Amino acid sequence: MMPLTPESPLPVLVIGGGPVGLAAAAHLATRGLSFLVLEAGGHVADSVRRWGHVRMFSPWRYNTDKAARALLERAGWVAPDPEHLPTGRELLRDYLEPLAAVPQIAPHLRLGVRAIALGREAQDKVSDAGRADLPFLVQVQTADGAVETLRAAAVIDCSGTWTAPNPLGAGGYAVPGEAAAADRFAYGIPDVLGGDRAAYAGRRVLVVGSGHSAINVLLDLLALKQEAPETAIAWAVRRADPQRAFAGGAADALPARGDLGSRAKAAVEEGAVTLLAPFRATAVEQGKDGGALTVSGTGAAGPVSTIADRVVVATGFRPALSFLREVRLGLDPALECAAALAPLIDPNLHSCGTVRPHGARDLAHPEPDFYIAGMKSYGRAPTFLLATGHEQVRSIVAMLAGDRQAADKVELELPETGICNTQLAGAVAPVLADTGGGCCPAPKKPVSCCG
Structure with missing residues (x-):
């Protein structure tokens, strides 16, 4: 044209x-x-x-x-x-x-x-x-x-x-039982300190995902746990080594972004969050009469499962x-x-x-x-x-x-x-030059560094 x-x-x-x-x-x-x-x-x-x-x-x-x-x-x-x-x-x-x-x-x-x-x-x-x-x-x-x-x-x-959020299944599809338990699932970043508080306070919550969205949810749940101590938080990531989820830290030029990983790492080390890594979900089973969910998956040593009242899927x-x-x-x-x-x-x-x-x-x-x-x-x-x-x-x-x-x-x-x-x-x-496909510690010309 x-x-x-x-x-x-x-x-x-x-x-x-x-x-x-x-x-x-x-x-x-x-x-x-x-x-x-x-x-x-x-x-x-x-x-x-x-x-x-x-x-x-x-x-x-x-x-x-x-x-x-x-x-x-x-x-x-x-x-x-x-x-x-x-x-x-x-x-x-x-x-x-x-x-x-x-x-x-x-x-x-x-x-x-x-x-x-x-x-x-x-x-x-x-x-x-x-x-x-x-x-x-x-x-x-x-x-x-x-x-x-x-x-x-x-x-x-x-x-x-x-x-169009990604489902729980690591293969890109919803796992068996996920759709049937849809009322117990949230995708993205629920408002656990505000409008959605009642659904999470005092409950067993499983957060799935390793990005900034998942960490945001974890930190909100930790704040909720201060007010409702019986709230239990589990965090499932698909990688065997969760260190990339903690990356950035003080080296991040956006302090708030770097702080997310640092605080999540501290919560895991202190025992406030139970880390499941690796964990690749394979099925969801709902208890009788609306009872707790059993989320099954595979871990480093084979089949593994965890119990949750609510599941937050923050997998992108x-x-x-x-x-x-x-x-x-x-x-x-x-x-x-x-x-x-x-x-x-x-x-x-x-x-x-x-x-x-x-x-x-x-x-x-x-x-x-x-x-x-x-x-x-x-x-x-x-x-x-x-x-x-x-x-x-x-x-x-x-x-x-x-x-x-x-x-x-x-x-x-x-x-x-x-x-x-x-x-x-x-x-x-090694870190690549600013004309290639890698990341640039001190760019000589404007670049996009998205994270």
């Missing part, structure tokens, strides 16, 4: 009204391009609202987009303290909700509208003829169940992954791809991210997800003018920082506008994680 201009008859469709989707809207508005943002929830950034109780480990200075700040400041917005660590609720209240309300964005935002199918007008994914010149058609479902069809010149999918997320069935996607077969991005973020190689700055070219798919940005762009890779998404959409919008120079000039400066090692064949390799 030709570059988009303010006179282009069809809008750019942004799927997802969260932090990255709204940043895309800000860049589109700044360039004067027509756009429409679809948010599936009834409120802006509905997924952020679901983890509103969680404090982010990156301060405000890494969490706002440049174009968005410019629009907000024009509307009289006063930026928060750049060193403050916001909660999800603060991110909503002090940034995302004001951004959604600016006059350059508000008329182009639709809430309660979910994309259910996307493709080219009157052409399935097999057909080649004139494909790039055809508009996109997207079927959407509104909150009342009605289905509409919209047309777009380009699409940026920023729908995230929060609504995956992209929802079903509505993109008629889009020509160029996905890595393992990570389900854009193929060019996969080698840079592969968690089998990188312990922190450090990648060189990347933009539209790395995120492109075989379908012209279609991009996935934000958390969803990383597919199943677990490490992503918000600032990465901001730079992604800046580059994508520049490319759509035909400004290839701006699209290719991708720069991103993020802090070190303190866990920047590359695992090769089970051995820790």
